[in-house]
Every structure is written in structure tokens, then in C-alpha cells.
Amino acid sequence: MTDATQEQTGPMVAADGTPLKKSLARSLRNQKMRALALIAPLLIFVLLTFLAPIFDMLFRSVENQMVSDTLPETVAALDSWDASGTEEPGEDVFRALYFDLFLAAEAKEHTKLGTRLNYEQVGISSLFRTSGRSLDDVGEVWQDWLEDDVDEIWGEGSFWYDMMSGEPADEAVLDDARDRMATLTGDSMRGDIGFAPGEAISALLPRTAREYAAFAVFTAIEDEDVVAEEDPWEAVYAAFAYDLSQPGTADAIGSYTGTGADQLQAVVAQLDTMPPVDFKAAFAAIDQDWMSVENWAAIKVYSSRYTSGYFLNAVDMQLGPDGPEARPENQQIYMMLFRRTLVMSLVITFSCIALGYPVAWLLANLPARRANLLMILVLLPFWTSLLVRTSAWKVMLQQQGVINDVLVWLGIVADDARLVMINNQFGTIVAMTHILLPFMILPLYSVMQTIPPSYLRAAKSLGANNWTAFWRVYFPQSVPGIGAGSILVFILAIGYYITPELVGGTTGTFISNRIAYHISSSLNWGLAAALGTILLLVVLLLYWVYDRIVGIDNVKLGG
Amino acid sequence: MADKNVDNAFVEFDRVQKSYDGETLVVKDLNLTLPRGEFLTMLGPSGSGKTTCLMMLAGFETATYGDIRLGGVSINNIPPHKRGIGMVFQNYALFPHMTVAENLSFPLEVRKMGKSEREQKVKRALDMVQMGAFGGRRPAQLSGGQQQRIALARALVFEAELVLMDEPLGALDKQLREHMQFEIKRIADDLGITVVYVTHDQTEALTMSDRVAVFNDGRIQQLAPPDKLYEEPENSFVAQFIGENNTLEGVVQEINGNRATVQLDGGEVIDAKPVNVSKPGERTRVSIRPERVEYNKDRLQEGVHTLKAEVLEFIYMGDIFRTRLKVAGNDEFIIKTRNAPDQVRLQPGTQIEIGWLPEDCHALDA
Numbered sequence: 024m025t026d027a028t029q030e031q032t033g034p035m036v037a038a039d040g041t042p043l044k045k046s047l048a049r050s051l052r053n054q055k056m057r058a059l060a061l062i063a064p065l066l067i068f069v070l071l072t073f074l075a076p077i078f079d080m081l082f083r084s085v086e087n088q089m090v091s092d093t094l095p096e097t098v099a100a101l102d103s104w105d106a107s108g109t110e111e112p113g114e115d116v117f118r119a120l121y122f123d124l125f126l127a128a129e130a131k132e133h134t135k136l137g138t139r140l141n142y143e144q145v146g147i148s149s150l151f152r153t154s155g156r157s158l159d160d161v162g163e164v165w166q167d168w169l170e171d172d173v174d175e176i177w178g179e180g181s182f183w184y185d186m187m188s189g190e191p192a193d194e195a196v197l198d199d200a201r202d203r204m205a206t207l208t209g210d211s212m213r214g215d216i217g218f219a220p221g222e223a224i225s226a227l228l229p230r231t232a233r234e235y236a237a238f239a240v241f242t243a244i245e246d247e248d249v250v251a252e253e254d255p256w257e258a259v260y261a262a263f264a265y266d267l268s269q270p271g272t273a274d275a276i277g278s279y280t281g282t283g284a285d286q287l288q289a290v291v292a293q294l295d296t297m298p299p300v301d302f303k304a305a306f307a308a309i310d311q312d313w314m315s316v317e318n319w320a321a322i323k324v325y326s327s328r329y330t331s332g333y334f335l336n337a338v339d340m341q342l343g344p345d346g347p348e349a350r351p352e353n354q355q356i357y358m359m360l361f362r363r364t365l366v367m368s369l370v371i372t373f374s375c376i377a378l379g380y381p382v383a384w385l386l387a388n389l390p391a392r393r394a395n396l397l398m399i400l401v402l403l404p405f406w407t408s409l410l411v412r413t414s415a416w417k418v419m420l421q422q423q424g425v426i427n428d429v430l431v432w433l434g435i436v437a438d439d440a441r442l443v444m445i446n447n448q449f450g451t452i453v454a455m456t457h458i459l460l461p462f463m464i465l466p467l468y469s470v471m472q473t474i475p476p477s478y479l480r481a482a483k484s485l486g487a488n489n490w491t492a493f494w495r496v497y498f499p500q501s502v503p504g505i506g507a508g509s510i511l512v513f514i515l516a517i518g519y520y521i522t523p524e525l526v527g528g529t530t531g532t533f534i535s536n537r538i539a540y541h542i543s544s545s546l547n548w549g550l551a552a553a554l555g556t557i558l559l560l561v562v563l564l565l566y567w568v569y570d571r572i573v574g575i576d577n578v579k580l581g582g
Numbered sequence: 583m584a585d586k587n588v589d590n591a592f593v594e595f596d597r598v599q600k601s602y603d604g605e606t607l608v609v610k611d612l613n614l615t616l617p618r619g620e621f622l623t624m625l626g627p628s629g630s631g632k633t634t635c636l637m638m639l640a641g642f643e644t645a646t647y648g649d650i651r652l653g654g655v656s657i658n659n660i661p662p663h664k665r666g667i668g669m670v671f672q673n674y675a676l677f678p679h680m681t682v683a684e685n686l687s688f689p690l691e692v693r694k695m696g697k698s699e700r701e702q703k704v705k706r707a708l709d710m711v712q713m714g715a716f717g718g719r720r721p722a723q724l725s726g727g728q729q730q731r732i733a734l735a736r737a738l739v740f741e742a743e744l745v746l747m748d749e750p751l752g753a754l755d756k757q758l759r760e761h762m763q764f765e766i767k768r769i770a771d772d773l774g775i776t777v778v779y780v781t782h783d784q785t786e787a788l789t790m791s792d793r794v795a796v797f798n799d800g801r802i803q804q805l806a807p808p809d810k811l812y813e814e815p816e817n818s819f820v821a822q823f824i825g826e827n828n829t830l831e832g833v834v835q836e837i838n839g840n841r842a843t844v845q846l847d848g849g850e851v852i853d854a855k856p857v858n859v860s861k862p863g864e865r866t867r868v869s870i871r872p873e874r875v876e877y878n879k880d881r882l883q884e885g886v887h888t889l890k891a892e893v894l895e896f897i898y899m900g901d902i903f904r905t906r907l908k909v910a911g912n913d914e915f916i917i918k919t920r921n922a923p924d925q926v927r928l929q930p931g932t933q934i935e936i937g938w939l940p941e942d943c944h945a946l947d948a
Contacts (some may be wrong), residue, residue, distance in 0.1 A: 486666070
């Protein structure tokens, strides 16, 4: 037998001597695990199919890897360029752009990048599209020179293959090329391509080796052709020309002994007839817009891997060279849409309170039989499709619709001055108030049911007339129901899509309609995600404010 | 039962009838007059119409027929909030979203009373029910008894002359209930207000009231002060309903002034006081209180009839002994004896003889 006073000296222990806390935790663990196992299927289901996609979608609002993935060299070269100045970037940037863009054009990624940058700078999309087609012409200048003026062998794929191959192989260049093409196309670029650049030629003509490796990887894996049988890209000729134009290359070729050394020396011999290597001029010739500082500023500003650009766009701002700035007046739309969504949702919420309160009161105070009938009428809309209800309002409210017909028939409205009640804010408010009304009535009803009629009687016996008794005694006790209903209706309204889409016209649409447009039509998912995130934050903020003012504990959905 | 002998009528029910469904009457021909300052209790089983009467007086129900007058003025068409009648509800109906002080202040505010005057009256009312320190609390923070006091104070704070109470002590435990009975009675007497009190608890009715109206089946069965009600029930319903009671059935043999002889169904003959029997040969139900039955021969009056009885059960209840007997075929016959030092404890199986004073035994309607 343990003495009770002895137990008090240390921490409490269970009968077997283990600390009581540990013993308790152990005995509860099984219960907890069993409870967790029961909800696990739902938890996993919700996580995988609901939360994960939402977070993935929201992440798109800051994700901006397309510019740096597509134009990695250009982005690096732009680092030293001053975007706020008036001077366009230098030759190094244009050279990097040429090789980046060539690869992107081969992978057919340059138009996507154009679309992405077009969100920020109108006109870039067509610039990228037209330039993509003209890049071949730039390289062909040197290709023609090599084939026509130097040696026809420069036009043969097998010669290039032999020259660029070699032992020992420069695996680093090949891996670089694989990674580069993998990022660009999104496909895995692993696997045998039947080509390995030689270390010697790679040291001699670094740029050429890189471009040829990229060409080889793409040809073997994407096109599934044999590298040796294919003529190299025009970019390879451009890279060759660039390598030749570098000081020291000519001397190094003189001492080179690998495959094609003779042909290389022949090229060096005619080097003075080579067309000049000037990528900047080449781009200027393709499109004068490449000389626009604004376009380059946009590329530089949106070259970081993560951007606040979508969010700034969603609040009618943009990233300028000097940081965030307001968009031009005629491009501002989202703040107006947010404001409209909030204001209309508030109007809808108040309309629901005004219409739902008396109905809920009747429900709570009628005898059970008639209350049940009324309850069925309240719930009836839930059994009808949302589309049917919305369409019914179209029939009711349109200019040739039921209400206008009746008003004309009664002579209240002239036939040529029928009221416009649909495809505007009025239509949206009417239809959505009707659709969301049950969400107001049900919480109100469940709260009102718990208020005994004796309170009103007591108030009257104390001398209050009907209005005072209602306002001072009944109404304050029904406020939690109003709160619960308002939260429900407001949050549902703020994200509503179908009804504003069908009856909203141009002036009655919500921010959700714009989000849907960016998801399905303009494909600007980043902006859609930013708008959605802002909407979510606004709801959470209002919820927090509501909690501070009314107290979420005071919200009753029943009992 | 009409009661037209009270002068200075304050509350009057004049031939009042009430029907909810147009088919049955819940209140049948109610005539009742209260003088100022009286404490009247309406007592009866549930469904007897007592609460309906109270609601008609408060104005929450309208009389189907008849007149209700307050201070000589018919109030049939006056809405409840203009009647100036204080009311205490069964569940107190304290407004949960207001503090105690706000609850009390409410009737004064709707009467457009000034702030300082309001505060003064609220304080006085709270002090009256000894709740002066609780003005800032919410009703939910108070115990049942405290809520009860606040409800009382609220009904009194606007100085109503008539206060209605609808089973106000129903939710309290026994001890608190007894305490509050005295408290309410004391306050009512101090203020000189008229109280109409509804209850189904006869002890409450007897201890508090000046007069009790026993309701059954939509009618007042008897309207009398508590002692008269208990000792001189006018019919067998009242006798049964108020207090514990032994009944024996039989036929009236002879009536002689205020003495009657009744032959019980088993053939035994007893003496009784005729209350509502009028002629020999009528069936009757005689009623006798358990504490008025005597089994000690020395104490029985000479010449009265006695009955043989067999002791079935003896129950010790502390202050009294309760003994169950079999008398004239009735094995639910109870006698109560005081726990005095010389009191005999009757053992089950004992044969005894019992009797009573003829005026304690009432021959009532069958």
C-alpha cells in the first residue's frame, strides 16, 4: 500500500509507477488513432482533390518562371542594363536573345512567352511571333557565306557531325544542353542521342559546341532523327560566326589538329570576307520594336522567378522600372469590379434580411402545420436547378417579359418605354436575392425558434407597445441569426458566378466572371489566381472584422 | 360560484367565458371580485382554466363573452401594454441581452421616465428584493432564486397596483420555494398591492393567500380563505384536491340539522356533517382528514359511531407517523399522528377501532 503523502512528493504516478501524464496519453492514444483513422478517407480526399489544387492555383499568382526559363541567357545579360535609362541594351543582350529565342522557336515556346509578356506590355506577343520566323534568315547569312564562298562541305550535316564529335567527350556541354531543352520543352531529355561533343572542339569553338549540342539533343529526342544525317540549325552557323569573330580563335585554329582542321583553316583564310557579326542590327532589321526601351524594360521587370506583377495587375497597377505604378486610366478595371462586387453583395445581403426576416418570423410563430407548409415553400427553390431559377428571372424581367407586359397592359409603362430590368445590376440583385434567400431564412428561423414568446408578452406587460417590444426585446435576440445569415449570404454572393453571368449583362457582372474569363478565355491563369487570392483574402478579412465586432460565438446556425 | 359580497371591487370578472376553438368552453361563466390589496390564488389542476383567466386579465387573451373590469373600468379592449398590470412569468422572462438594471429600467424607459428617477427606482426595487449588488449582472449569471427576485422586482418597479404571477416558483427547489413564498407575501403586504397568483401547488396556495379560488373544469369550485377551504370543503373535488383526504362512500340515512347518519356500502353506520346532501336516500361521499381520525378510545366523544380497522402499514416520517388502515373495505385509509412522546406506534396486523368528531366528517356529493 502506498501512502498518500508519499505520492505527493514527486509528479503524480499511475498504479504501475509510470508518470500519470504519460499513462493518460497512452490510454488516450488508441482512441485518437481510431478517430483519426475514421476521418482519414475524407481528410485525404479533401486534401488531394480540394486543398492541393487550390493552393497550386493560388501559387500561380506569384509564379513567373517562364521568362527566365525561356530566355535564361538574355535575363542574365540584362542584369547590367539600366531599365530606367533611354539607351537600348547592348550587343551582348541581343546575342543572348538570338540564341535563346532560336531554341525557344525550335521548341515552339516563344509564342507562349510572347503571350505572357503581352499581359504586361501590349504588342510584345506579335513581336515575338514575327521574330521567331525571321531568326533563320539571320543565321543563313553566314551559312550562305560558308557554303558558297568557302566550301560546300559546310552545308553537309555529316561533316558537322564528324567535326563536332570527338574523344574525350565534353559531357558538361551535353548535360547543359539536355537541361536547357528539358526546361524549355518540359520533356525529359535523357537518353542516348548518338552524339558527344569533343573536348577539343568545345574548347576551340565554345558557342558553336553549345548550339550544336542543343541541336543534337533536340534532333535526336524531340524529332527522333539521326543527328549525323541532319543539317545543323542556322543558329549553329551564327554561333560559328560569333566564335570566329572572337579574337584568338583564328590563331587557335592554326594549331588545331582534329577532324575538319583543314576546312577550319580554309575558313580562317577567308575570314575577312565573312559578313559582320552584329546581332543588334539583325534584330533591328527584323523589327524596329526591338529597339524600344519599354519592351526591354518589360522583359527585365518580369524576368524574376517570382513576381508581384499579377497582384499589381489585379489592383490596376503594374511593375514599372522604378517599382509599382498605377496603370493608365483606360486600363483600370479590377478595382471597379471589386468595388461593384462588394457593394452589390452588400445590397443583396440587406435585401435578403429585409425579405427573409418576416418570413423567418412567420415560420417560427405559425402553428406547426402551417409552418411546415411554409417551410416547404422556402425549401422548394433548393429542389429546382439554379439555371432554371435564373432563366425564370430572365423570362420575368426582360423587356418583352412578364412584368413589362403586365405594366404595359395596366398602362403604367408606355409600350415604347419598357423598363430595362435584366442584363444590368438590377437584374443581378433581384435574381441573386431570390436565389440566396433560403440561406438567410434558415439560420434566422433556427434562432427565432429558440426565443420564447413569453419575452414579448413580458415586454408588453411592462408597458412596451408592439414596436418597442419587438425592437428592444425580440430583435436584439434575433441578431445572432441575422449575423449567421448575413455571413452565409454575403460570402456566397461575393463569389457568385452563374447568375451574374446569365443576367448581369456588362454592368451587373462580378469579379468572379472576370476570373472565369481569365481562366477559360484569355488563359492568364496567373492573373486569375491573383484575383482569386485577393477575393479569398477579402472574405477572410471581413470574417475577421465580423468576429471582432459581433463575435463568431454569437453566430447561431441552430439550437 | 358567484362572489358578490365584496365591496370596493378592484378586479372584477363578470360572467366571463372563453373558448379557443368555438366548440368547448375553457372558462365557463366566471364571476370573481377582488378588493384592493387582496392576495388571491387561483389553484387547480392543469387544464382547469386558471392560467387562461390570468392571461385574459393581463390582456394576452380576449374573453369570448363577458366583462373584465379593473377599478370599475372595462378593460376588454385595452391592449396589454396600457393596462399597467405587473406580471411575473413562469420562466421569469428576464431579457437575456440586458443587465439586471436594464431589465428593471425597461418598464420605466417605455414610460418615458427621466434617467435619475429611473436609477432611483431601480435601486429601490433591487434593494427591496435584496439584490442591490447585482444590477450589473446578466440574468444568465444569476441562480434561479435570484432570477426570481429580479422578475418580481421588475413587475413591481413601475408601481403597478395589480401584479399577476403565473406559477413563479415552479422552477425552484423546495427549500428556496418555501423561502420565496414568505418573501413574496411579505413584499405584497408591505406594498399593499393586489396579487393574483396562479399555482397548482396547494401548499403554496394555502400559505400565501388571503383567499383561494379552486378551479376545475373551467369553473371556480370554491372561493374561500385557506382555513375554510381546508376544513370546510364545499364539494368532493375541493376535499380531494386540497390536502390529504379519506373518503368513504355510502347512502344518507337521516339528516338532523347539522348532523347526518350515513350507511356505508359495507353496512357500517357513521356520523357526518351534511354539506351538500339534502335528503335521506341520496348517495354521498364522506370525507375526513387523516389527522382528525382518532383511535384512542379515551379521547373519542361519547355516543359516536366507531369503525373497525386493521393496520396495514406504519410509516415513520419524522414529525408525524402515517398509518395505512383497511376501513370498511377501503385499504387506502390514512391516519396521521403527531410524533409525541406518548404516541403509540401501531403495528401492522393490529385490529383497532377508529372514530372522529361528526363535524370533522363531511358528507359531500357523490
